[in-house]
Amino acid sequence: MIARILILLSGVLILASCQSDSTRRNTADAQIEKRIDELISRMTVEEKIGQTNQLTVYGTTEELCEKIRNGEIGSLLNVVDPADINTLQRAAVEQSRLGIPLLIARDVIHGFRTVFPIPLGQAATFDPALVEQGARIAAIEASAAGIRWTFSPMLDISRDPRWGRIAESAGEDPCLTSAMGAAMVKGYQGEGADDPTSVAACAKHFVGYGASESGRDYNSTNLTERQLRNVYLPPFEQAVRSGAMTLMTSFNDNDGIPSTGNRFLLEEVLRNEWGFDGMVVTDWNSAGEMVSHGFAADTKDAAMKAINAGVDMDMMSHVFSLHLEDLIDEGTVDEQRLDEAVRNILRVKFRLGLFENPYIDTARIARVTYAPEHLEAARRTAEESAVLLRNEGGILPLDASALRSVLVAGPMADAPAEQLGTWTFDGEPDHTVTPLAAIRAAYGDRLRIGYNPVAAYSREKVTAAKLAAFTAQAASYDAILLFVGEEAILSGEAHCLADLNLQGSQSELIAAARRSGKPVVTVVMAGRPLTIARDLANTDALLYSFHPGTMGGPALIDLIFGNAVPSGKLPVTFPVATGQIPIYYARNMTGRPAAGNELLLDEIPVGAGQTSLGCTSYHLDAGFGPLFPFGFGLSYTTFKYADLQLDKETYLPTETIRASCRLTNTGKRTATEVVQLYVRDRVGSTVRPVKELKAFDRITLEPGQSRTVEFELPAEDLAFWGLDMQKRVEPGTFDLWIAGDSQSGNSVTFTIN
Ligand code: GLC
Numbered sequence: 001m002i003a004r005i006l007i008l009l010s011g012v013l014i015l016a017s018c019q020s021d022s023t024r025r026n027t028a029d030a031q032i033e034k035r036i037d038e039l040i041s042r043m044t045v046e047e048k049i050g051q052t053n054q055l056t057v058y059g060t061t062e063e064l065c066e067k068i069r070n071g072e073i074g075s076l077l078n079v080v081d082p083a084d085i086n087t088l089q090r091a092a093v094e095q096s097r098l099g100i101p102l103l104i105a106r107d108v109i110h111g112f113r114t115v116f117p118i119p120l121g122q123a124a125t126f127d128p129a130l131v132e133q134g135a136r137i138a139a140i141e142a143s144a145a146g147i148r149w150t151f152s153p154m155l156d157i158s159r160d161p162r163w164g165r166i167a168e169s170a171g172e173d174p175c176l177t178s179a180m181g182a183a184m185v186k187g188y189q190g191e192g193a194d195d196p197t198s199v200a201a202c203a204k205h206f207v208g209y210g211a212s213e214s215g216r217d218y219n220s221t222n223l224t225e226r227q228l229r230n231v232y233l234p235p236f237e238q239a240v241r242s243g244a245m246t247l248m249t250s251f252n253d254n255d256g257i258p259s260t261g262n263r264f265l266l267e268e269v270l271r272n273e274w275g276f277d278g279m280v281v282t283d284w285n286s287a288g289e290m291v292s293h294g295f296a297a298d299t300k301d302a303a304m305k306a307i308n309a310g311v312d313m314d315m316m317s318h319v320f321s322l323h324l325e326d327l328i329d330e331g332t333v334d335e336q337r338l339d340e341a342v343r344n345i346l347r348v349k350f351r352l353g354l355f356e357n358p359y360i361d362t363a364r365i366a367r368v369t370y371a372p373e374h375l376e377a378a379r380r381t382a383e384e385s386a387v388l389l390r391n392e393g394g395i396l397p398l399d400a401s402a403l404r405s406v407l408v409a410g411p412m413a414d415a416p417a418e419q420l421g422t423w424t425f426d427g428e429p430d431h432t433v434t435p436l437a438a439i440r441a442a443y444g445d446r447l448r449i450g451y452n453p454v455a456a457y458s459r460e461k462v463t464a465a466k467l468a469a470f471t472a473q474a475a476s477y478d479a480i481l482l483f484v485g486e487e488a489i490l491s492g493e494a495h496c497l498a499d500l501n502l503q504g505s506q507s508e509l510i511a512a513a514r515r516s517g518k519p520v521v522t523v524v525m526a527g528r529p530l531t532i533a534r535d536l537a538n539t540d541a542l543l544y545s546f547h548p549g550t551m552g553g554p555a556l557i558d559l560i561f562g563n564a565v566p567s568g569k570l571p572v573t574f575p576v577a578t579g580q581i582p583i584y585y586a587r588n589m590t591g592r593p594a595a596g597n598e599l600l601l602d603e604i605p606v607g608a609g610q611t612s613l614g615c616t617s618y619h620l621d622a623g624f625g626p627l628f629p630f631g632f633g634l635s636y637t638t639f640k641y642a643d644l645q646l647d648k649e650t651y652l653p654t655e656t657i658r659a660s661c662r663l664t665n666t667g668k669r670t671a672t673e674v675v676q677l678y679v680r681d682r683v684g685s686t687v688r689p690v691k692e693l694k695a696f697d698r699i700t701l702e703p704g705q706s707r708t709v710e711f712e713l714p715a716e717d718l719a720f721w722g723l724d725m726q727k728r729v730e731p732g733t734f735d736l737w738i739a740g741d742s743q744s745g746n747s748v749t750f751t752i753n
Helices: 021-027 030-042 045-051 061-069 082-093 119-123 128-145 164-168 174-189 225-232 234-241 263-273 289-293 299-309 319-330 335-351 364-368 372-385 435-443 464-474 506-514 552-560
Strands: 053-056 075-077 103-106 202-206 246-249 279-281 387-391 405-409 448-452 479-485 520-526 541-546 639-646 656-665 671-681 692-701 706-714 732-739 747-752
Touching: 030 335, 045 053, 045 319, 045 335, 061 082, 082 103, 082 128, 103 335, 119 128, 119 164, 119 174, 119 372, 119 541, 128 174, 128 364, 128 372, 174 225, 174 234, 174 692, 202 234, 202 263, 225 234, 234 246, 263 299, 279 335, 289 299, 299 319, 299 335, 319 335, 372 541, 372 552, 405 435, 405 464, 435 448, 435 479, 435 552, 448 464, 464 506, 479 506, 506 520, 520 552, 541 552, 639 732, 639 747, 656 671, 656 692, 656 732, 671 706, 692 706, 706 732
Parallel strands: 053 075, 075 103, 202 246, 246 279, 405 448, 405 479, 479 520, 520 541
Antiparallel strands: 387 541, 639 656, 656 706, 671 692, 671 732, 732 747
């Protein structure tokens, strides 16, 4: 056995472990650590390497069982049949030398069988308790299939709707994303990880992936450490603090370093600063792809860089199983690093109770999937996730008693698979309740309901004749309900768009409906913000539903006919035009902020002399502001914010700011408002955003009812990583808003000494 020595490779410091025993003991059950120590002491290097190897199910069950019996596999993904899982698990537990159970994983991103709105839609609820319930239900259904690890929550801050994966995110804001991520972690992992319905969460993609240049997936990112620390890392830190058992490295190279080989992230930040004692898995083949990045010379170099950066498990690149033994024999990788990786993996398996309960009761899945309470939770989430963006003349809610007929139209009106959205591997479209099915069930006995998709799918281009015929048909109905948007496949991983206008002839379809002269209600079902500015003039009302899942139909019909009131708020900014991207509310002021009165393209005099026009920061053809700001959403009532006040004018960094305002429902319907608290640090050692969300709450009021809404904001929540790259609350003057979105409301000022 070649003497193993610690070798200092230039630029790659190989550390056996950055977790002191005491940290491990403090954060993990000492009993589990003892069992890990005992098991590791009996493992061969080959068996240790086997634990670091994650494969997707392939070939025949017998082929897989053979590799499992030999101790070559630690985890499998994409097997969802409980009987198959038991067979594979038996090979590990009863037929391998050490009987270490497999960790069975799956992308359960927004539900398993019962599909909830895509995470971007869930974020629009601003309702962490509801999102936690959804994750709990996903865990109950997935664990019934034998899945005990999900690759969720996705916590990538996403400020670029060209990027298809914005659908899986909680949007652009670190505070909202942190709240949603913590809720999902708690929901997935439940009361105790060893509960058979508990599923290990996986905070992904660590880190910065949402800033992929040009919104093109897998592209490079160029975030400074300060941006990482102030914007992109906080949701992951919150997930770790919430007990997330695993993390996944991201595909992107940031500042030239692929995350899968970034020791600063995986050891310095994750282990040393945050004390994370769970397991780090790579994204699919991202270890091997470091060769393509040009960061590793070959797969052996990639294996060395991944394991030494702090990766514990390799998803599907095989580099660990191919090269780790040689790397250890050569002394390029210290076996202690391998031991640490195996400890982290075994710790997850012990915590999940897999050694005690490795098998699944195959009868359980039939009992739990599509349970009525699951479907109701999915419906309620779809209802709360819908955002009312336009309601001219208060056309919504429709009064069914005042109507005789309604024409339901558009390619998304009865599209059960598209409605489920991206990353829906196990949702079953035949369980989807579409808007067409929902309106027929609820109003078929009293309304003449017509149906015309006009286009078979969102991208289909239809003829002018077909649109004209639709206009004529629509004129014979009392109201038109249009359902447009995106097919699910146009959203999600690797599905990025350079143009965000509605696909196909959908904008023409909305215009054709307008020409009927009848009231038009448009529902957009999509996986991202779309540039709908040109469509707004052609619809009286517009409801935005981020792919709402299994129960999207009943939720939307309830909202349209007033059985429910919209409360959703935008988790991401809607641009006027794609060219404005990236556009987000927590922007910097710049030295020349737009005044809002700048000349736009058509206002510039012909032959104008060479000037710098407004001398401010804006686009001649799109202006400065968004179409709809972060946090925006209308209701069927109106709310008044008044009496904004603080308990003091000056605070110490260790104190708590108590802010309150008087919220009144000034309309005619009981409704829920998402009240948002924003802060601005006017002057910092580095430039600070014009606003940052720091808290929010859902407040339900009856017509005429008022309530004093109170927030307690620890001053330490205003800390940021400043010029000296230390996180601290800097003294100075701050503005504070409590409002219904990121652009409205009055502010009060306070100072921190
Ligand atoms: C994919 C995704 C990741 C997912 C993994 C397993 O490429 O990037 O989010 O969890 O592979 O399917």
